Amino acid sequence: MAQLLESMPSASTGQVVVTDHLNFWGGCRVKPKDGINAEPVHEPATGRKLCDMFPCGKEEVDQAIQSAHAAYLKWSKMAGMERARVMLEAARIIRERRDNIAKLEVINNGKSITEARVDIDVSWQTLEYYAGIAGTLAGQHIQLPGGSFAYTRREALGVCVSIGAWNYPFQIACWKSAPALACGNAMVFKPSPFTAVTAVILAEIYKEAGVPDGLFNVVQGGAETGTLLCNHPGVAKVSFTGSVPTGKKIMEMSAKTVKQVTLELGGKSPLIIFKDCELENAVRGALMANFLTQGEVCCNGTRVYVQREIMPVFLEEVVKRTKAISVGDPLLENTRMGALITRQHLDKVLGFVSQAKTEGAKVLCGGEAFIPIEPKLKGGYYMSPCVLDNCTDDMTCVKEEIFGPVMSVMPFDTEEEVLKRANNTTFGLASGVFTRDISRAHRVAENLQAGTCFINNYNISPVEVPFGGYKQSGFGRENGQVTIEYYSQLKTVVVEMGDVDDYFNC
Numbered sequence: 001m002a003q004l005l006e007s008m009p010s011a012s013t014g015q016v017v018v019t020d021h022l023n024f025w026g027g028c029r030v031k032p033k034d035g036i037n038a039e040p041v042h043e044p045a046t047g048r049k050l051c052d053m054f055p056c057g058k059e060e061v062d063q064a065i066q067s068a069h070a071a072y073l074k075w076s077k078m079a080g081m082e083r084a085r086v087m088l089e090a091a092r093i094i095r096e097r098r099d100n101i102a103k104l105e106v107i108n109n110g111k112s113i114t115e116a117r118v119d120i121d122v123s124w125q126t127l128e129y130y131a132g133i134a135g136t137l138a139g140q141h142i143q144l145p146g147g148s149f150a151y152t153r154r155e156a157l158g159v160c161v162s163i164g165a166w167n168y169p170f171q172i173a174c175w176k177s178a179p180a181l182a183c184g185n186a187m188v189f190k191p192s193p194f195t196a197v198t199a200v201i202l203a204e205i206y207k208e209a210g211v212p213d214g215l216f217n218v219v220q221g222g223a224e225t226g227t228l229l230c231n232h233p234g235v236a237k238v239s240f241t242g243s244v245p246t247g248k249k250i251m252e253m254s255a256k257t258v259k260q261v262t263l264e265l266g267g268k269s270p271l272i273i274f275k276d277c278e279l280e281n282a283v284r285g286a287l288m289a290n291f292l293t294q295g296e297v298c299c300n301g302t303r304v305y306v307q308r309e310i311m312p313v314f315l316e317e318v319v320k321r322t323k324a325i326s327v328g329d330p331l332l333e334n335t336r337m338g339a340l341i342t343r344q345h346l347d348k349v350l351g352f353v354s355q356a357k358t359e360g361a362k363v364l365c366g367g368e369a370f371i372p373i374e375p376k377l378k379g380g381y382y383m384s385p386c387v388l389d390n391c392t393d394d395m396t397c398v399k400e401e402i403f404g405p406v407m408s409v410m411p412f413d414t415e416e417e418v419l420k421r422a423n424n425t426t427f428g429l430a431s432g433v434f435t436r437d438i439s440r441a442h443r444v445a446e447n448l449q450a451g452t453c454f455i456n457n458y459n460i461s462p463v464e465v466p467f468g469g470y471k472q473s474g475f476g477r478e479n480g481q482v483t484i485e486y487y488s489q490l491k492t493v494v495v496e497m498g499d500v501d502d503y504f505n506c
């Protein structure tokens, strides 16, 4: 894999083939046990096969979990500052190889190279941030009567499983592993079968930085492998990013052995644009809220509520800029939108657009399959970014997570009305508001039922800031200091300094 990464500077779309093993445990890459049931992994930009993914079965999952457990026993006994040093070294290596990792991520995921570089920067920043926190983990001392006392210890949970989605493959692996490792846990990570390639690079980097063998492991596979992980008695916690239906299954499976769970699920987030906004920023914000990573972002603000008076001018600007987004070869510097993850997903997103039309929405631009001129890109999964007007709250495109570049725009009249409509959803991941009125901005933020509210911007998620959902968008948080709570447990130690009470008079 190191060789593959080194070959990246000269790699272009349509060239790379991955033949290395994609599983990793016990400190090295592991050959698939049977070498059967191969599932092809594609390069979204071309539709070409990139590699085969062999799903791990029970024996392999057991091995990965055992190797994680052995590493946990060593790692959890180290001082936070010792763990921090190793994590900082891993962050440094990611930073050093940032461009190559980003390129491989583009080849596997289809997003534009400019975005992928940001993802990799966020990744090493996450490791740096939690390395900084590792040395601060501590308990409390509590004075009791007669000189007795108690203290608390913040301890690791054990082996944590992470199940990732395909939209931010490397970044998700870092968002999950960095706080887990900082707290002294070991991790078994299962990437999405669509993006099997880059998690093992992170595993190699952790190893190179000096973690004990088995501390961060990668098992490949889909739902079956995920089920084996969630049902495994040797696992203390499952952290999941993906769809709501799968999240519910994960919670059910984890309940059997009372595993802790963090769920980072989908959304259908509202973005509210008041007439007193700075329009240029609101338009840019609406694009940020809808079109990053081809619209395949869980916290996207896809229900755009615009105050009626500014609707015509907003639509004119937003459509003009959406039409100008350069769609195409994701490895080119000027491209701003690459390919969707799979052919099937592209068809699903286009199906949402057709259904929206049938239900009465008006396509102002885009919403069609896009075939670039360059021959090698013809099999890629591209579409033109879409703006839908004439939408109403009961339409499918306004209620369901599309996970593609489709913005639904609706007018509103009053703050009270729009808050009610914005909150009328089972999701609650994110939300946004554009206004120059600071009281209104904070009032709206308070009243939106969502884990994040962006004021006068959208999709800004630095690692210092907690990220996670309300309602069916999940629970638990990623990023920020609070995530320590989700990867550690408190032990209370009670110390008697006097004699034990003769309570039973005997």
Ligand SMILES: NC(=O)C1=CN([C@@H]2O[C@H](COP(=O)(O)OP(=O)(O)OC[C@H]3O[C@@H](n4cnc5c(N)ncnc54)[C@H](O)[C@@H]3O)[C@@H](O)[C@H]2O)C=CC1
Pocket (backbone or CB within 6 Å): 163, 164, 165, 166, 167, 190, 191, 192, 193, 221, 222, 223, 224, 225, 226, 227, 230, 241, 242, 243, 244, 246, 247, 249, 250, 264, 265, 266, 267, 297, 298, 401, 402, 403
């Ligand atoms: N919140 C988010 O960031 C994401 C939301 N989604 C939404 O989900 C839709 C479907 O995408 P998928 O990739 O199929 O999402 P998914 O939720 O089925 O898959 C996410 C991860 O869960 C694993 N998984 C699937 N079934 C499992 C099971 N029974 N037990 C354990 N692990 C299991 C998958 O292999 C993958 O690693 C998208 O169209 C989008 O609407 C998808 C990816 C990310």
Ligand SMILES: C[N+](C)(C)CCCC(=O)O
Pocket (backbone or CB within 6 Å): 167, 168, 172, 241, 292, 296, 297, 298, 299, 459, 460, 461
């Ligand atoms: C990085 N950000 C904020 C655009 C999205 C991260 C959440 C996700 O996994 O979709």
